[in-house]
Amino acid sequence: xxxxxxxxxxxxxxxxxxxxxxxxxxxxxxxxxxxxxxxxxxxxxxxxxxxxxxxxxxxxxxxxxxxxxxxxxxxxxxxxxxxxxxxxxxxxxxxxxxxxxxxxxxxxxxxxxxxxxxxxxxxxxxxxxxxxxxxxxxxxxxxxxxxxxxxxxxxxxxxxxxxxxxxxxxxxxxxxxxxxxxxxxxxxxxxxxxxxxxxxxxxxxxxxxxxxxxxxxxxxxxxxxxxxxxxxxxxxxxxxxxxxxxx
Amino acid sequence: xxxxxxxxxxxxxxxxxxxxxxxxxxxxxxxxxxxxxxxxxxxxxxxxxxxxxxxxxxxxxxxxxxxxxxxxxxxxxxxxxxxxxxxxxxxxxxxxxxxxxxxxxxxxxxxxxxxxxxxxxxxxxxxxxxxxxxxxxxxxxxxxxxxxxxxxxxxxxxxxxxxxxxxxxxxxxxxxxxxxxxxxxxxxxxxxxxxxxxxxxxxxxxxxxxxxxxxxxxxxxxxxxxxxxxxxxxxxxxxxxxxxxxxxxxxxxxxxxxxxxxxxxxxxxxxxxxxxxxxxxxxxxxxxxxxxxxxxxxxxxxxxxxxxxxxxxxxxxxxxxxxxxxxxxxxxxxxxxxxxxxxxxxxxxxxxxxxxx
Numbered sequence: 361x362x363x364x365x366x367x368x369x370x371x372x373x374x375x376x377x378x379x380x381x382x383x384x385x386x387x388x389x390x391x392x393x394x395x396x397x398x399x400x401x402x403x404x405x406x407x408x409x410x411x412x413x414x415x416x417x418x419x420x421x422x423x424x425x426x427x428x429x430x431x432x433x434x435x436x437x438x439x440x441x442x443x444x445x446x447x448x449x450x451x452x453x454x455x456x457x458x459x460x461x462x463x464x465x466x467x468x469x470x471x472x473x474x475x476x477x478x479x480x481x482x483x484x485x486x487x488x489x490x491x492x493x494x495x496x497x498x499x500x501x502x503x504x505x506x507x508x509x510x511x512x513x514x515x516x517x518x519x520x521x522x523x524x525x526x527x528x529x530x531x532x533x534x535x536x537x538x539x540x541x542x543x544x545x546x547x548x549x550x551x552x553x554x555x556x557x558x559x560x561x562x563x564x565x566x567x568x569x570x571x572x573x574x575x576x577x578x579x580x581x582x583x584x585x586x587x588x589x590x591x592x593x594x595x596x597x598x599x600x601x602x603x604x605x606x607x
Numbered sequence: 608x609x610x611x612x613x614x615x616x617x618x619x620x621x622x623x624x625x626x627x628x629x630x631x632x633x634x635x636x637x638x639x640x641x642x643x644x645x646x647x648x649x650x651x652x653x654x655x656x657x658x659x660x661x662x663x664x665x666x667x668x669x670x671x672x673x674x675x676x677x678x679x680x681x682x683x684x685x686x687x688x689x690x691x692x693x694x695x696x697x698x699x700x701x702x703x704x705x706x707x708x709x710x711x712x713x714x715x716x717x718x719x720x721x722x723x724x725x726x727x728x729x730x731x732x733x734x735x736x737x738x739x740x741x742x743x744x745x746x747x748x749x750x751x752x753x754x755x756x757x758x759x760x761x762x763x764x765x766x767x768x769x770x771x772x773x774x775x776x777x778x779x780x781x782x783x784x785x786x787x788x789x790x791x792x793x794x795x796x797x798x799x800x801x802x803x804x805x806x807x808x809x810x811x812x813x814x815x816x817x818x819x820x821x822x823x824x825x826x827x828x829x830x831x832x833x834x835x836x837x838x839x840x841x842x843x844x845x846x847x848x849x850x851x852x853x854x855x856x857x858x859x860x861x862x863x864x865x866x867x868x869x870x871x872x873x874x875x876x877x878x879x880x881x882x883x884x885x886x887x888x889x890x891x892x893x894x895x896x897x898x899x900x901x902x903x904x905x906x907x908x909x910x911x912x913x914x915x916x917x918x919x920x921x922x923x924x925x926x927x928x929x930x931x932x933x934x935x936x937x938x939x940x941x942x943x944x945x946x947x948x949x950x951x952x953x954x955x956x957x958x959x960x961x962x963x964x
Contacts, residue, residue, distance in 0.1 A: 408919050411911065436921035448916040452934025461930065462920035469921075501934075518920065 361386045361423060361558050362407075362526060368417035368583075369406045376402040378583030379418070384526075384558050391561040391569055391594060394580035395602040400562045401445060403580070404530040407560075408442035409435055422526065436462070437469035439525030441518075443532050447511040450502035455514070458502045459484060459521055466522060487520035490550070492543050508535030516547040527552050528560045533568035545571025566598040579605060614683050623854035623886050625769075625823040628795040629684075632742035632768035637714035646736045648947050652704025655693055659741065660710075660717030662693075671695060671703050677720035679746035682799065685773025688746035692720035697729035699752070705732040705945065712741030712768060721747045725755035727779070732758045734948050740767030740794065747774045751782035759786045760948050761814075762955055763824075765794035774800040778808040780834075787943050788814030789952050790824045791959040798826040806834035813842035815936040817956065818851035818883070819963045825854035825886075832865040832895075839869075844939040845876040846932055847883035848963050858890035861898050868898040876906035877935050879928075879963070929960040 362384040369377040376399045384390050394400050405413045407420065409432035420427040422438060430438065450458065464474040475483070481498075488495050493513050503511050512532055519527060529548065533541055549572060552559045561572060569577075569591065577593040578585045579602070587593070587605060597605055613629065614621045640658060647654055653670035656663040662674065672695050679688035695706055710719070725731055729752065737743055743765065751757055763770045770792075776784055782805060790796045796816070804810050816824040830839045845853035859870040876885030887904040909931050917927035936956055943949040 408915075410915050410919075431924070432915060432918035433921050433923045436919060442919045444916065444919075448910070448912045450910075450913050450916070450931070450934070452937050453930050458917070458920070458922075458930075461926065462917070462922050465923060465926065466921035522921065 362560070363421045364418070366418040367406070367415065367420065369402060369413055369415045371402065371413055376583055377406065380580070380584055382578065382585060384560060386558055387555045388575045389553070389559045389561065389572060390576045390578065391563060391574035392578050392580050393563060393594060393597055396564070398580045399583045400580055401530055404442060404528050404562055407440065407528050408432055433465065434469070436522070437466045441522060441524035441527045443515045443519060443527060443529035445531040445534065447503050447515055449504045451504050453502055455498045455500060455502050456481065456484060459518060463522055484517070484521060487517045490520065491516050491547050493517055509537060509540045512536055512544060513540065516544050516551070520547065520551050523551065525556065526558050526560070528562065530562045531564060532561070533563055533565065541568065542571060548572045566594045569594045620827055620856070623825050623852070623856070624797060625795050628769050628823065629742055629771070632795065633716035635714045635741050635768050638740050640711060640713045640739070646709045646738055647707055648734065648951050650705045650707060650734070650945070650947055653706040655706070655708045656711065657708065657719060658711045659713055659715065660719040660743070670706070671697065672706060675722070677722055677748070679718070679720045679773070680748065680775055682746065682773045684744055684771045684797070684799065685746035685775070688718040688720040688744055688773075690718070690720065692722070694722045694724070695731060695733065696724045697726060697731055699726040700728045701726070702730040705734060708733065708735045710735065710737045710743055710745075712737070712739035712743045712765060714741045716742040716744065718744045721745065722750070723747065723757060724750045725752055725757060727752040728754045730756045732945060733760075735761045737763050737765050737770045737792070739765055742769045742771070744771045745773065747772070749774065749776035749784065751776070751778045751784060753779045754781040755779065756783045757785070758944050759784070760943050760952065761786070761788045762952060763788065763790040763794070763796045764792035764955055766792055767794055769795040771797045772799060774802075776800070776802040776810075778803065778805045778810060780806045781808060783809040785811040785942060785944065787940065787952070788826065789940060789955055790814070790816040790818070791955040793820065793822060795822060796824040798828065800826070800828035802828070802830045802839070804830060804832050804834070804837040804839055807836040808834070809837070810839040811842070811942060813840065813939050813942065815844040815846070815939045815956065816853045816855070817846045817936070817959045817963075818853045819848040820851055821849070822851045825856070827856045829858040829860065830870070831860040831862070832868040832870065833862050835864065835866045835868070837865060837868050840871045842871070842873045842939050842942070843875075844936045845885045846879060846936060847876065847885050848879040850882045852884040852886070854886035856888040856890070858892065859900060860892040861895045861900065863894040866895050866897045868895060868900070870898070870900040872902035874904040875935070877932065878906065878908050879932070925964045928964050932960055932964070933957065
């Protein structure tokens with residue numbers, strides 16, 4: 361589904377990713393773990409197509425398509441979802457308007473019919489309910505005044521609404537208390553655990569992996585994947601630390 | 608006699624004025640008269656159609672409005688609008704249906720005075736729309752009696768030439784004036800205002816100027832609190848694209864005995880390209896000691912993080928830019944109380960975004 365080969369990327373001329381290769385098949389959940397500064401978030405942003413993150417070498421194909429040739433919105437329409445570590449506040453644009461625009465833009469690019477206001481609202485309320493988010497928050501400006509945990513929950517509501525094929529979730533567990541972590545974990549499993557879908561979890565800690573069992577765990581250090589294994593590798597990392605294992 | 612005898616841009620109140628544009632607008636050759644019908648909104652009440660400053664009686668319904676000989680006052684531009692103009696005078700406690708005035712310019716220059724005089728507790732709404740091309744120059748005198756309320760909304764959507772407005776308003780005790788302007792055409796504009804707020808009076812003067820191409824639009828509004836306990840809000844937004852220039856100058860003046868005045872100024876500019884210019888000049892002159900006057904002035908660009916966030920959810924970049932820009936001007940236009948009018952202004956802003964982004 362997603363094939364990354366020998367990826368090199370830099371920000372402001374500074375190399376961050378230095379030959380990263382990774383292959384994710386449909387039905388799989390992969391976790392990328394690693395110390396601070398290893399390039400975890402950069403990988404997420406490069407996949408999402410954030411301006412300023414320059415790919416200097418290598419390739420990324422998604423569903424057979426050259427992902428790097430697509431604009432960020434085209435990547436979304438192709439089924440890619442990037443869950444942000446720090447979701448952005450957008451004053452003056454309501455959650456409902458933002459998400460309806462997003463969903464209908466994606467649908468339009470796939471030649472699907474736009475959802476009416478009422479149809480969309482029903483869908484959005486349902487997703488909010490499943491993630492235990494107050495439906496009133498849908499009317500509020502995007503992420504404005506939301507706590508860290510509410511922002512992450514809002515990311516999951518958005519993911520449920522756009523229903524992507526592939527989700528890259530960057531530190532989705534940070535800022536969550538234990539109850540919220542369970543709700544978000546359940547949400548990821550419910551929305552993304554399907555034979556035709558896949559997930560790339562970028563995380564610093566093992567705790568989210570108690571709720572979302574990864575099929576593969578990779579250690580990212582200094583811009584490359586230095587080690588790969590099954591779920592047990594995450595536990596080993598938690599016990600022994602990155603310094604030992606990443607080296 | 609010279610065509611125009613105007614102040615120099617060396618005078619502070621005129622420093623950003625595009626005075627050359629006035630002569631150019633006045634010299635515009637006649638154009639075909641634009642259709643006026645779409646510019647009237649679906650509202651009851653008086654409808655006035657002025658073509659080049661002359662009332663088109665066949666397409667107007669005066670209701671409570673009359674024509675009268677009026678003077679434009681002392682102002683350099685407003686003073687030229689002396690002659691027959693329109694007058695809305697309401698007796699105490701009267702409430703009129705909205706008054707709509709559409710001004711069509713078809714080249715050359717035209718000048719028109721107006722007055723809105725509301726006696727105690729009277730309530731009125733006036734919506735004005737400027738279309739066509741030419742130099743349209745207006746002087747409007749507003750006088751509000753005790754607790755009278757006026758809502759005024761002006762949209763400047765001329766496609767060529769220049770629109771210059773001079774408003775002079777005097778608010779009685781407890782009177783309220785809410786004036787909202789939208790510049791979303793392709794002509795040059797200058798909005799000149801002087802508002803005097805009486806005891807416990809309330810004045811909101813603001814709006815949005817959207818400029819593109821080589822266009823220049825500006826406002827220069829001065830609110831003077833002459834008596835205690837008044838409140839004023841000047842909330843202006845400027846969005847500038849290409850090599851255009853938008854200038855906002857808002858002054859608040861608090862007289863020595865106008866204690867407990869609450870004045871707010873919020874001037875914000877958004878540059879859609881770095882070749883565009885936004886000038887902001889908030890001005891406070893406070894002679895009383897027990898007042899609250901908040902002011903803020905900022906110029907910036909669209910938030911790149913927000914643009915990427917929206918794109919990553921599937922929204923194409925131009926649409927994301929439009930949503931963020933629309934959100935930027937929203938609080939200036941949301942102050943319009945009447946929903947039909949507010950929607951029309953929003954549609955003008957959307958049309959501008961559609962054209963520009």
